[in-house]
Amino acid sequence: MAGGQLTAAAFLVAELRRARVRQGWSQEELARAVNYSPSMVSAVELGQQPPTSKYLDLFDKALDTGGIFGRMLTDLVALDKAQVWQRGWRTIVGQASKLRWFEPIYVPGLLQTEAYARAVFESGDLLAAEEVTSRLTDRIESQNVLYGDRPPQIIAILDEGVLRRLVGSRKIMADQATHLARVATEHPKVTVHVVSRSGEEYPALGGGFVVATLRDGGELGCLGGQVKTHELQEAAALDRLHAVWEATLGLALPPQDSIRLIREVAESWA
Template identity: 70%
Template sequence: MTGGRMTAAAFLVAELRRARMRRGWSQEELAKAINYSPSLVSAVELGQQPPAAKYLELVDEALDSGGLFGRMLAELVSLDKAQVWLRGWRAILDQARALRWFDPLHVPGLFQTEAYARAVFEAGGILEPDEVERRLTDRMESQRVLYGDRPPQVVAVLDEAPLRRRVGGRKVMCDQAAHLARIATEHPRVRLHVVRSSAEEHPALNGPFILATLRDGAELAFLGGQIGGQELDRREDLSRLQQVWEVTLGAALPPEESIELLREVAESWS
């Protein structure tokens, strides 16, 4: 609900539940018919997880609804500004199968050292000490996803400028650049690229973004911001960001050259 009115996303969720019940099926029976888990069917009907287009295609077929739910997703839900199933960044991270990440402003959070992250949060003295500690703890805990049972495949593009900008002192920057080079060399599911500062203007410089592919097949994007972040799943938005990603990746150095640059940066700060 938003402003006292039901959103299209909430209406879709409610109609999915009603259609299943009219058929006389339990969530387990629907799950069996569409070859998904009962827990996923439950999460969709509770508005905890967005239904992928493929999921709705199978539901439409199983319930003989003539493609109604697929059309609702494509034509109505995409217009919602407040979808019921917004996940939040940590949930996206935990559910991700693959991440494509660009940040022209800082080292991406997944790869920040504790000292670098602390310096970012303490910059300007805007945040209270307890808020700095809360954010720092959250940042460090989020990195565990890289070392869990099912780490996502991560391709990250960094701009060279943040690697040259002093954050927290020379040792902090030296350690951060060395950490990036080490991850890029040793982690089997992480690939890092660097765009040299001498590269020409490219569209990704408009701001940081992440493209995520989740384990349930959903595709979405996350835009960073001064106050929280913004989640996007409209096809038009994803298509635009994918184009921006391709252009940016094309402007970046290949992995081996990027690692050499990271080592060079680390040496310059030592």
């Protein structure tokens, strides 16, 4: 929706789902027909991932629609002036030149060890084993962006509680803290700050967030959630995140002091 009007892209996404349902197919059956993963089909139908022309071509062929969805993409969606769908976290990371990331609960996903990430996903036994594996694979694959041709600059601020809260086991925490200190020391595009627990309450404790500066010059705010990431483009919302970021950065330890603290925490877990 944009200005109360249904965008062409939102209409396209809705019609894709209706066409699948009329065919009597589940998302898994459609995924097999178009040779994409069920998670991709789901992301498209939720508006989290834009359908590519290739995806729509395969969709049109599988459902024998005469190419209507491909034409909708090229002839209608291109006319939309508003952002027509959420980009999705992986897309944002891939398009970002800088990520300013605050976390009060967990180590940022791009900086997690595999064991730590698994422990996060297995917490409370709320996810099926297959879902844990799927999310873990996605998490680890997303970290490849750090070592690609155009890695984004990452400035991360962590509350000290992130380092002190047991996730999985003491060994997992020791390894995670050691890994975090190593990446912050060795990776030229990664800077880590820690807000000491000796400090007072500060505005960012209201929740984790990321401010992403994109290569096209745009900017996007991302708020973490239990179900999915919420993306923000409104100027007022971005101004608020900027203000919270600057206030929090002013309270955080400098990088070298932060790395020293992280290493001390690693030793305490060992």
